[in-house]
Amino acid sequence: MKKLLLLSVLAMGFSKAQFFESPEKFTKTDSLKGSNTKFRNFWDVKKYDIVLEPNFEAKSIKGSNKISIEVEKNVTNPIFQIDLQNPMKADKIKANFPIVEQRVDGDFIFLHTKRSFKKGEKFVIDIDFSGNPVIAKNAPWDGGWMFAKDKNGNPWMTVADEGIGASIWLPCKDIWSDEPDNGTTFKIITPKDLVGIAGGRLIKQENIGDKKSWLWEVKNPINAYSIIPSIGKYVNFKDTFDGEKGKLDLDYWVLDYNLDKAKKQFEQVKPMMKSFESWFGPYPFYEDSYKLVESPHLGMEHQSNVAYGNKYMNGYLGHDMSGTGIGMKWDYIIIHETGHEWFANNITAKDQADMWIHESFTTYSETLYVESLWGKADGDKYTQGIRNNIQNDKAIIGKYGVRNEGSGDMYPKGSNMIHTIRTVINNDEKFRQILRGLNKDFYHQTVTSEQIQNYFIEKSGVDLKSIFDQYLRTAKIPTLEYKQTGNQLTYRWTNVIPNLKFPIRLADGQELNPTEQSQTGTLKSDKPVEFNKNYYIFYSKQ
DSSP states (O other): OOHHHHHTTGGGTOOOOOSSOOOSSOOHHHHHHHSOOTTTTTEEEEEEEEEEEEETTTTEEEEEEEEEEEEOSOEESOEEEEEOOTTOEEEEEEESSOOSEEEEETTEEEEEOOSEEOTTOEEEEEEEEEEOOOBOSBTTTBOEEEEEEOTTSOEEEEEEOTTTOGGGTSOBOOOTTOOOTTOEEEEEEEETTSEEEOSSEEEEEEEETTEEEEEEEEOSOOOGGGOOOEEESEEEEEEEEEETTEEEEEEEEEEGGGHHHHHHHGGGHHHHHHHHHHHHOSOTTGGGOEEEEEOSSSEEOOTTSEEEOSTTOSBBTTBOSSSSSGGGGSBHHHHHHHHTTTBTTTEEESSGGGTHHHHHHHHHHHHHHHHHHHOHHHHHHHHHHGGGGOOOOSOSSOOTTTTOOOOGGGTHHHHHHHHHHHHHHTOHHHHHHHHHHHHHHTTTEEEOHHHHHHHHHHHHTSOOHHHHHHHHHOSOOOEEEEEEETTEEEEEEESOOTTOOOOEEBTTSOEEOOOSSOEEEEOSSSSOOOBOTTSOOEEEEO
């Protein structure tokens, strides 16, 4: 749900925001946060077992994280890097291997060892932590904790940390390429009159004196920024969806005074699930259920625990992202954030530089949802409408290894790139099977841009590499220069990378294969040429 949400509503008076800062010069800290360093590359996280207790009045938290790991290669005297950002502190660290030195350096804890570790060995690092975490200035974009109050004055707490990192509060291995393979347990301790919610399923609830504990379990791999608590005066209602893998539990947690609104607005979930399962394959987390949880911020795609804050309105806070009217037919946050269950949560980019894998496909899920419910013409119109939000400021792919995203154009431009590729493939069933295949063949995996590109090329049988390069790695939009004289059309590419391979079909189905060299072809008639609007390209009539 991210930067585009601001870019796309500039007319509403919002300004541009970013999840990941883009400094001109990157530092050692950037590399330690964003790359698989020698302190990280020899061990794999298998599970997090988390306990958390927030203190609303003090705006503080305390808890523990038991990190179960497996060694991936033989190493001697390694140093483990644990991420925990200031001002949070690790109060106690213990492990079932000897730690000879524990060193804090900025946002990192380095655990020095003196022993040999063998591939396949399993260990546990147990960390108690506490402190006053960074408070979000403008969640979810400028991330951090939220110690808010609902309209009745009850405490309402959560965190949004995709950009800033889960280590803003949780000691963990805070890198997208390593998800805990065996999931998490998450115990949230709350005052007796509040509810604590996390991803997965509620497996135990206990009274502890004047407090309560809520134990949740996620059985699937999960990205660290999806490990999110929500604490508030929640009530719960449930439903089920008859999906491709059987009955999917739908679990809704909303503030008590919004129950009636939620029951009406969340009726959009079932037709959305039907659409997404048709296009992408089964919902990827049946074991962990599907949840919408009301949040004090706009929303985020936390795996099996989607944060919802769109105020029970259609559109984006009551506004149409496309300017076509189509965006007012549905609730943007429900649809967009749930699309991320397939692209971001099921298929996760290894590096933030490839965040387009999350955002381009998820933005395109909006088009596919519209198409499922109201037809392809409306889907095309919606996609063309969101082009007005494209900035073409810089490349969509960012810098690797330094926790750096590319342009916010990964939303509308990335979606239009996918629509363009679909139009080039010219076989909607093949395109649908490619999307389903991605979610099956990369099920619960972290991936690179190259893997996604190569999959599209292989399964489509079309050389799409130059198209991906053009739209992802440059800010240039192909421009077709043309001149029509009677039924003769002279045309060529400008503003393109060398050797762009990009067949263009006219509205009447006739195909052109432009190059940077001018060429002339014969049209079917001498009527003014009409281009297919589903390609995201510019046209320049000479």
